[in-house]
Amino acid sequence: MTIGIAGAGAFGTALGVALARDGRAVQLWARDAAAVAQMQASRENPRLPGVTLPDTITLTAALDPLFACETVLLAIPAQALSGFLGDYGARLSGKALVACCKGIDLGRMTGPASTIRDLVPDAGAAILTGPSFATDIARGLPTALTIACADDASCALLQQLLSTPTLRLYRTTDITGAELGGALKNVMAIAAGVTIGAGLGESARAALITRGFAEMQRLVTQLGGQAETLAGLSGLGDLVLTCTSAQSRNYRYGLALGAAQDFNTTTTVEGIATASALRQLSLDLDIDLPICTVVADLTTGRTDVKTALHALLSRPLKEE
């Protein structure tokens, strides 16, 4: 069975490399025909320098080969997912569709798997999420991720299909917990980066991560997700990784923001749009999300770093 992957960015390509190395046939689709031709010729993706694409990955800019696959991984940014599904949902019906992105859609206010469920109701919606840098996966370093799907039997099939000796998948039926954990940790990573970039120190970052986790738990449980999911790979695992590693684009963006330095705006930084979505959710649902709100205010220029940090540090003292 050939596995389809839509999106030949860093993550889609890394997943393709891991699966192909373990014997799966992979159809990797990118919208840019010139980029596909370049990757075909060099057998390398510029976003993953030094990683050779195995022969069992077929690159394509044509949609028909992608739609011929029964299982399709959607590795395009979270804010682009609903547009893609809006355009091609009819061709994807009945398939297993695995969101491989992290965020909350600003227009729909849904996480990636929920967006799939809403826009392609007769597909099997799942999400693959958890702590894993694309370069680590592509280099064959050990990684463990969460696969979430409402139906446990379908989830178990995906778990088998997408696990390799170095890419271990754990499964859950708690889509809400898994998709919100992945979305929220990026916002917390921006905040952690700001904390370090502004020179507040590692103790302050540890406090930020811990209070960020409390904020994540508050939202997830109010939206029907499980605290246990959040304590796993898709929540705590990814929060720790992304808030402490300069490999993370969200963290690096926060570092630059905190230090008042420029940042390459073409980089995929999912936490920016997601912070704004969470700020809106906080108002709509009357849930206290102070860190997400401050990050949204910072990234949209409503506030500056000094005022934002003061706002967080001057909140009323309360029980932990």
Ligand SMILES: NC(=O)C1=CN([C@@H]2O[C@H](COP(=O)(O)OP(=O)(O)OC[C@H]3O[C@@H](n4cnc5c(N)ncnc54)[C@H](O)[C@@H]3O)[C@@H](O)[C@H]2O)C=CC1
């Ligand atoms: N890079 C990493 O280490 C990891 C990334 N992820 C997630 O994977 C998702 C994708 O990130 P990356 O691959 O790293 O980003 P990337 O910036 O390397 O690649 C994004 C790809 O999506 C394509 N794309 C953008 N809009 C599109 C559209 N409307 N239709 C079709 N293709 C479109 C771009 O051309 C690009 O090839 C994000 O949600 C990210 O959070 C998850 C785990 C690890």
Ligand SMILES: O=C(CO)COP(=O)(O)O
């Ligand atoms: O999600 C990731 C690691 O699990 C990648 O994080 P960034 O998108 O911040 O680089």
